[in-house]
Amino acid sequence: MLTALQTPNQGSLRFAVLAVLCCIWASGAGTVHAQSDQSFPGDPIAGRRIFVARGCDRCHAIWGNGGTLGPDFALVGAGRSLQQLAGMFWNHTPQMIQTVQVKGFQWPTFSEEELADIISYIYYVKLFDEPGDPVLGERWFREMRCVECHAVGGEGGRTALPLDGYAQYIAPLMLATGMWNHGSGMQARQAAERGPIPSFRGREMADIQAYIREVSNLQSRDVIFLQPPDPNTGRGLYLRKGCSSCHGPNGGGTRFGPDLRSATSQLRVSEIAGTLWNHSSQMATAMRARGIAFPRFAGKEMADVIAFLYYLRFYDTGGDARVGEVVFAQKGCASCHAVDGGASIGPDLSQSDAILAPIRLATAMWNHAPAMYAVIQLEQADWPRFEGAEMRDLAVYLSDMAAGK
Numbered sequence: 001m002l003t004a005l006q007t008p009n010q011g012s013l014r015f016a017v018l019a020v021l022c023c024i025w026a027s028g029a030g031t032v033h034a035q036s037d038q039s040f041p042g043d044p045i046a047g048r049r050i051f052v053a054r055g056c057d058r059c060h061a062i063w064g065n066g067g068t069l070g071p072d073f074a075l076v077g078a079g080r081s082l083q084q085l086a087g088m089f090w091n092h093t094p095q096m097i098q099t100v101q102v103k104g105f106q107w108p109t110f111s112e113e114e115l116a117d118i119i120s121y122i123y124y125v126k127l128f129d130e131p132g133d134p135v136l137g138e139r140w141f142r143e144m145r146c147v148e149c150h151a152v153g154g155e156g157g158r159t160a161l162p163l164d165g166y167a168q169y170i171a172p173l174m175l176a177t178g179m180w181n182h183g184s185g186m187q188a189r190q191a192a193e194r195g196p197i198p199s200f201r202g203r204e205m206a207d208i209q210a211y212i213r214e215v216s217n218l219q220s221r222d223v224i225f226l227q228p229p230d231p232n233t234g235r236g237l238y239l240r241k242g243c244s245s246c247h248g249p250n251g252g253g254t255r256f257g258p259d260l261r262s263a264t265s266q267l268r269v270s271e272i273a274g275t276l277w278n279h280s281s282q283m284a285t286a287m288r289a290r291g292i293a294f295p296r297f298a299g300k301e302m303a304d305v306i307a308f309l310y311y312l313r314f315y316d317t318g319g320d321a322r323v324g325e326v327v328f329a330q331k332g333c334a335s336c337h338a339v340d341g342g343a344s345i346g347p348d349l350s351q352s353d354a355i356l357a358p359i360r361l362a363t364a365m366w367n368h369a370p371a372m373y374a375v376i377q378l379e380q381a382d383w384p385r386f387e388g389a390e391m392r393d394l395a396v397y398l399s400d401m402a403a404g405k
C-alpha cells in the first residue's frame with residue numbers, strides 16, 4: 001500500500017491515493033479467492049478492475065477520485081461485513097435502474113465471483129490510511145520521548161539507532177514492524193530509564209511516520225513499493241507465527257488472548273499497527289509464560305497480518321433463520337415468491353439455486369433487479385431495503401430451506 005509520493009507533503013493526499021490504487025492495480029497481487037473456508041471470499045484487486053469496467057466510478061469516488069453522485073467509499077463507515085455491504089448494494093438498485101434507463105446503459109450484471117470481488121474491493125479500500133500529519137508527528141515524537149533515544153535528521157538522542165531510513169515508506173507499517181521486532185530491547189531500555197512505554201492512539205503512528213519522512217536526512221527520497229497487503233497471506237502468517245494459539249484460528253479469542261474481531265473492527269492500518277504495539281509488551285510476557293517464542297516479522301508480513309485482522313469482520317458468521325423468515329415476509333418477498341411450490345409472480349425460491357450461498361443469493365437478486373423493479377412498480381409496492389444483519393438472516397433462512405432443515 002506504499003506509494004510513489006515523492007514529496008512528503010500533506011496536501012498530496014489525492015496523489016498518494018491515486019498512487020496507492022495504481023500500485024494495487026498494477027501489482028495484481030493479493031488474490032483472495034473463495035476456494036475454501038481458509039480464505040476470504042472475493043479478490044479486491046480484481047474488484048478494482050470491475051469497479052471501473054462496470055462504471056461504478058462514474059458515480060462513486062475513492063478518496064475523491066471518481067464521480068460524486070454516490071458516496072465516496074473511502075469515507076463511508078468501515079467495519080461492514082460482506083453481507084451488510086451486499087444489502088447496501090441492493091438498497092440502491094432503484095436509483096441505478098433509473099439512471100441506467102435514462103442514460104440508455106445496459107444493466108450491469110455480475111457473476112458470483114465478480115460480485116464477491118467488487119464487494120471485497122469496497123471493503124478493502126477502507127483499510128488504507130490517509131498519510132499522517134508531520135506537524136502533529138513532531139509533537140508526538142517529542143511527547144512520547146522517542147527523541148530522547150532516536151535521532152531523525154541529525155537531531156535527537158544517540159541511545160539507539162537513528163530512524164532516518166524509515167523515510168522510504170509512506171505508511172507506518174515498516175516503522176511498526178521495526179518497533180515490534182525490537183520491542184523487547186526497546187522496552188527494556190525504557191524501563192531502565194524509568195521512562196513510560198509509549199502507547200499509540202488513533203493516527204499518531206501515521207503522524208510520526210509523516211514527520212520522519214519530512215525531516216529525514218536520507219539521501220535518496222525514492223519510495224520503496226510494497227505489494228498491497230493480502231489478507232489471505234496474512235491468515236497463513238497469523239497461524240504460522242502462533243497468534244492463533246492465544247487468539248484462536250479465526251481471531252475469536254480464547255482464555256489466553258482477547259477477541260480480535262471486536263478489537264480491530266473499526267480500525268485502519270496505522271491504528272491496528274498502534275494497537276499491536278500497545279499490547280506487545282503484555283503479549284511478550286504472556287508468550288514467555290506459555291513458552292512461545294516471540295514472533296518477528298520480515299518484509300510486508302506485518303502488513304499482511306494486519307490485513308487479515310482487518311478482514312475478520314468481512315466474513316459473516318451465524319445468522320438467525322427465524323429472524324430471516326420474518327424478514328422474508330416483512331420485505332414483501334413472500335408476496336411475490338412462493339417457497340412451498342405454490343403459484344406466485346416470481347420464481348419459487350425453494351427450487352432456486354440462488355439460495356445455496358449468500359453471495360449467490362445477492363448476485364441473483366442483483367441480476368434480476370430490473371425485472372423485480374418492473375413488477376414492484378406495477379404493484380406500487382415499496383422497494384425492499386436491508387439494514388444491519390437482515391441480509392445475513394434472510395440468507396440463512398433460505399439456505400436452510402435448501403438443506404431441507
Ligand code: HEC
Pocket residue numbers: 051054055056057058059060069070071076077085088089091092093095096099100108118122
Ligand atoms: C448512477 C450513479 C451510480 C452508479 C453508476 C453506481 N452507484 Fe452506487 N450509489 C449511488 C447513489 C446515489 C448511492 C446512495 C444512495 C442510496 O443509497 O440509495 C449509492 C450507494 C451505493 C452503495 C451503498 C453505500 C452506502 O454506504 O450507503 C453501494 C455499496 C454502492 N452504491 C455500490 C455501487 C457499485 C458496486 C456500483 C457499480 C456496479 C455502483 N454503486 C454504481 C449511485 C450510483
Ligand code: HEC
Pocket residue numbers: 141144145146147148149150159160161163175176178179182183184185186189190193195198208
Ligand atoms: C528509552 C529509549 C527509547 C525510547 C524512548 C524509544 N526507543 Fe525506539 N529503540 C530503543 C532501543 C534501545 C532500540 C533497539 C532495541 C533492540 O534492537 O534491542 C530501539 C529500536 C527502535 C526501532 C527499530 C530500529 C531499527 O533499527 O530497525 C524503531 C522503529 C523504534 N525504536 C522507534 C521508536 C519510536 C517511534 C519511539 C517513540 C514512540 C521510540 N522508538 C522510543 C530505545 C528507545
Ligand code: HEC
Pocket residue numbers: 238241242243244245246247256257258259260263264275276278279280282283286287288290292295305
Ligand atoms: C501467548 C499468547 C499470545 C500470543 C501468542 C499472541 N497474543 Fe495477542 N494478545 C495476548 C494477550 C494476553 C493480549 C492482551 C494484552 C493486553 O491486555 O495488553 C493480546 C492482545 C492483542 C491485541 C490487542 C487486542 C485489543 O484488545 O486491543 C492484538 C491486536 C493482538 N494481541 C494480536 C496478536 C497477533 C497478531 C499475534 C501474533 C503475531 C498475537 N497477538 C499473539 C496474547 C497473545
Ligand code: HEC
Pocket residue numbers: 328331332333334335336337345346347349352353354361364365367368371372375376379381384
Ligand atoms: C413485486 C414482486 C417481487 C418482489 C416483492 C420480490 N421479487 Fe424477487 N423476483 C421477482 C420476479 C418477477 C423475479 C424474476 C425476474 C426475472 O425473471 O428476471 C424475481 C427473481 C428473484 C430471484 C432470482 C431467482 C432465481 O432463481 O434466479 C431472487 C433470488 C429473488 N427474486 C429474491 C427476492 C427477495 C429476497 C425478495 C425480498 C427482498 C424479492 N425477491 C422480492 C419478483 C419479486
